[in-house]
Amino acid sequence: MKIMSNVMTALQRLGKALMGAVAVMPVAALLSGFGYLISNMAGEDNFFALILLNSGGAVLDNLGLIFAIAIAFGLAKDSNGAAALSGYLGFATLTTLLDPEKVAVYKGIDAESLEGQAAIDWAAQGWDAVNNKNVLFGILAGVLAAWVYNRFSNTKLPDALAFFSGRRLVPILTALFAIVLAAIMFVLWPLVYSGLFSFGTWIQGLGAIGAGIYGFANRLLIPTGLHHALNSIFWFDVIGINDIGKFLSGAETIEAARTATDAASCPGAWNGTTCEVVGVVGQYQAGFFPIMMFGLPGAALAIVLRAKPGQRKVIGSLMGAGALASFLTGVTEPLEFSFMFVAPLLYVVHALLTGISLAVASAFHWTAGFGFSAGLMDMLLSSSNPLAHQWWMLLLLGLAFFLLYFGIFYFLIGALNLKTPGRGEEETPATAETAQSGDKYDAMASRIITGLGGARNIDTLDHCTTRLRVTTHDPARVDEPALRASGAAGVIRPSKTAVQVVVGPQVQFVYDAVAKRMHEPTAGTSLHAPVRGEVVDLSTVSDEAFASGALGQGFAVVPQAGSLLTITAPxxxxxxxxxxxxxxxxxRTDDGLDVLTHIGFDTVTLKGEGFTPLKSKGDTVRAGEPVIEVDAAALRERGFDLTTAVVMPEKSQTTAVELTPNGARVLR
Known part of the structure; x- marks a missing residue:
C-alpha cells in the first residue's frame, strides 16, 4: 500500500511539473491562430503572418527542450533555477550525442547513401525523431536533472574544489549522468521507438473508438491529477501522436502529409497510399469543445434549478461563474468539483458523455484545436487553422450536449435525491463573505491554512493550473469542511499526506498569499482574554486538572461581576x-494553534443550561468576536465558579505562555 501511495505521489508530482510546459502552449496557439487568420486574409507571404507563425514555431519546434526545463524546475525540491539550467544541459547533451548524424558515425553507416530495405531499416530505428521536439527525451532529461539537484545540491567538496560545491555541482553531474543515459538510450531507443510507434498507430487505428476511450479516461483521471500525464501521450510527441503540436503547425503538417511515403513519415492516418491529416489531426481535442462550452453549463443550470429555493440565488452565482469560465476558457474544475464527490454518479455520466462527444466528433471528422483548453477563445483562434475541419459543427453538437447534460442531470438529481450544491444539509458558500473582507486572496489563504491544520502542519506547498498541491505532516489535522468553506471548489486526498485544494484559474494568487503567510514569523501568538475580567495564572484556579497543566498550558480570566457574560474568540x-x-x-488560529476556551468549572454538568451559542462549528471568527452568551447571574446563584480557562491542549504546539494585561502571548 505504501509503495502504491509513493508511486501515486510521484506521478502526481510529475503531472504538476508537466503543467509548467503545457502552460506555454497558449503562446503558440495565440501566435499561430492570429498568424493563420492574417494569412487567410492577406496571403501566405504576408510579412506579419510569417512573423506570427514563425514565432509560434519557436514554441512548437522546441517542445522537448521546454519540457526538460519545466520538469526539472517543477520537480526540484525548492524550484531553483539551477535545476532548470541542468534540465536544459541534460537535454542538450542527450540530443546532441544521439543526433542522427552522430549515431550513423557511431555505427559506421553513411545514412544518406542507404537505399531500399537498408534505408527502411535505418528509418525504423527512429533516430530522426531525436530532436528539440522530442517530448519523451525532454521528460527523461527533466526528471534526471531534478533527481541530481535534489540529491546533490547540498554536497560539499574539499576546499580546493569548493567553488563547484552545492548548486554549481548540479549541472556538471547532470551532464555526466546524461552521457550515461545517452549510452542506455543508444541501445534502447530503437526498441522504445518501435513500441511507441506501434502503440500510437494502434490507438489512431481505432479512430472514433480510440478518441472516445481517451475522452472517458481523461475525465475519470481528473480527481487524481493524473490526467496531465495521459494528456501528454495524446497531445504531445511522446508516442508520435502529438495532436496539439501537429494541429498548431497547420500548413507544415499538411505539407508533411503531402510528401509522406509511409506510415512512419505520415503525421496523420496512413491509408496505404496517402496520408490523411485534415479531419484527423485534432481528433483528440475537438470533442472537448461541446462539453466545456455547452455540456457543463447545461449541468450547472440543472444544479441551480434543483437547488432549494432559499439557496438558489447563491448557488446560481457560483454555478454561473463556473459556467462562464468553462464556456470562455475551458477551465472546468470549479464546475466538476461541485458535484464530483457529492454525486459521483453524475461525474461518471459526465465522463461517459465526454467520451461520446470525442467519438462523435472524430467519426464525422469535425476538428478544432487548442493551446490552453477547449473554450470559446481557443475555438475562435483555431478556426483559421487549415486543419480545422467543419469546426462549426462542434457548436451544433454542443447545443445537443447542452440539452443532454441539462436533461440527464436534472432528472437524476431529482429522481435519486442527489445532494448537489444547494440541496445538502450543510451549505458553506463562503466566497461572498471572503470577497468582502479585505483582500479576498489573503482571506481565502487564511482559511486554507487553518483547514490544512495550520502553517506548521504544511510540509510542502505548490500549485498547478487550478489546484494547490500540499503535503502535510499530520493528515489528521486537515479539516476538509473548513477547506471547502474557504471558497475552494473541492478537496482531493490522493494519498495519506497529500492534499489538493481546487481553487480555479486564480490559484497562483491564492498560492502567493498562502506562501506569504507561511513565511511570516510564528514564534509567538497573541491571545486576547475571552471575557472582561482579571487575567490570572492558570495555576491559581480552583480546578486541579487545569491548575496542574494536565490539560495544557494557558491562562485564566476571573470575570467581572454582571448578570450576563459575553464570551469572545481569543x-x-x-x-x-x-x-x-x-x-x-x-x-484554530491562522498559524495552526489550537486554543480551548472553557467557561467555568464543572459547567459541563449543566448540559447547556445558561449558555447560548452565537456561532457554530466551522465559522471563521476574529479576536473579540462574540461566540457564547452566559446567564452569569443564574449560574453564580447555583454556586458555579465562572473563571474561564484558556489552554492549548496540543502540548507540542506550546513552549511557554507569557501573561499580558489583556490576555497572553504563546511562545511556540
Whole structure:
C-alpha cells in the first residue's frame, strides 16, 4: 500500500511539473491562430503572418527542450533555477550525442547513401525523431536533472574544489549522468521507438473508438491529477501522436502529409497510399469543445434549478461563474468539483458523455484545436487553422450536449435525491463573505491554512493550473469542511499526506498569499482574554486538572461581576469544536494553534443550561468576536465558579505562555 501511495505521489508530482510546459502552449496557439487568420486574409507571404507563425514555431519546434526545463524546475525540491539550467544541459547533451548524424558515425553507416530495405531499416530505428521536439527525451532529461539537484545540491567538496560545491555541482553531474543515459538510450531507443510507434498507430487505428476511450479516461483521471500525464501521450510527441503540436503547425503538417511515403513519415492516418491529416489531426481535442462550452453549463443550470429555493440565488452565482469560465476558457474544475464527490454518479455520466462527444466528433471528422483548453477563445483562434475541419459543427453538437447534460442531470438529481450544491444539509458558500473582507486572496489563504491544520502542519506547498498541491505532516489535522468553506471548489486526498485544494484559474494568487503567510514569523501568538475580567495564572484556579497543566498550558480570566457574560474568540481563526453543552469551544488560529476556551468549572454538568451559542462549528471568527452568551447571574446563584480557562491542549504546539494585561502571548 505504501509503495502504491509513493508511486501515486510521484506521478502526481510529475503531472504538476508537466503543467509548467503545457502552460506555454497558449503562446503558440495565440501566435499561430492570429498568424493563420492574417494569412487567410492577406496571403501566405504576408510579412506579419510569417512573423506570427514563425514565432509560434519557436514554441512548437522546441517542445522537448521546454519540457526538460519545466520538469526539472517543477520537480526540484525548492524550484531553483539551477535545476532548470541542468534540465536544459541534460537535454542538450542527450540530443546532441544521439543526433542522427552522430549515431550513423557511431555505427559506421553513411545514412544518406542507404537505399531500399537498408534505408527502411535505418528509418525504423527512429533516430530522426531525436530532436528539440522530442517530448519523451525532454521528460527523461527533466526528471534526471531534478533527481541530481535534489540529491546533490547540498554536497560539499574539499576546499580546493569548493567553488563547484552545492548548486554549481548540479549541472556538471547532470551532464555526466546524461552521457550515461545517452549510452542506455543508444541501445534502447530503437526498441522504445518501435513500441511507441506501434502503440500510437494502434490507438489512431481505432479512430472514433480510440478518441472516445481517451475522452472517458481523461475525465475519470481528473480527481487524481493524473490526467496531465495521459494528456501528454495524446497531445504531445511522446508516442508520435502529438495532436496539439501537429494541429498548431497547420500548413507544415499538411505539407508533411503531402510528401509522406509511409506510415512512419505520415503525421496523420496512413491509408496505404496517402496520408490523411485534415479531419484527423485534432481528433483528440475537438470533442472537448461541446462539453466545456455547452455540456457543463447545461449541468450547472440543472444544479441551480434543483437547488432549494432559499439557496438558489447563491448557488446560481457560483454555478454561473463556473459556467462562464468553462464556456470562455475551458477551465472546468470549479464546475466538476461541485458535484464530483457529492454525486459521483453524475461525474461518471459526465465522463461517459465526454467520451461520446470525442467519438462523435472524430467519426464525422469535425476538428478544432487548442493551446490552453477547449473554450470559446481557443475555438475562435483555431478556426483559421487549415486543419480545422467543419469546426462549426462542434457548436451544433454542443447545443445537443447542452440539452443532454441539462436533461440527464436534472432528472437524476431529482429522481435519486442527489445532494448537489444547494440541496445538502450543510451549505458553506463562503466566497461572498471572503470577497468582502479585505483582500479576498489573503482571506481565502487564511482559511486554507487553518483547514490544512495550520502553517506548521504544511510540509510542502505548490500549485498547478487550478489546484494547490500540499503535503502535510499530520493528515489528521486537515479539516476538509473548513477547506471547502474557504471558497475552494473541492478537496482531493490522493494519498495519506497529500492534499489538493481546487481553487480555479486564480490559484497562483491564492498560492502567493498562502506562501506569504507561511513565511511570516510564528514564534509567538497573541491571545486576547475571552471575557472582561482579571487575567490570572492558570495555576491559581480552583480546578486541579487545569491548575496542574494536565490539560495544557494557558491562562485564566476571573470575570467581572454582571448578570450576563459575553464570551469572545481569543484569536483570529476557525471554530473547530463547539461542545454540545456550549460550555467550551476550540479555535484554530491562522498559524495552526489550537486554543480551548472553557467557561467555568464543572459547567459541563449543566448540559447547556445558561449558555447560548452565537456561532457554530466551522465559522471563521476574529479576536473579540462574540461566540457564547452566559446567564452569569443564574449560574453564580447555583454556586458555579465562572473563571474561564484558556489552554492549548496540543502540548507540542506550546513552549511557554507569557501573561499580558489583556490576555497572553504563546511562545511556540
Amino acid at each position: 484569536a483570529d481563526g476557525t471554530i473547530t469544536q463547539l461542545m454540545k453543552s456550549s460550555h467550551a469551544f476550540v479555535v
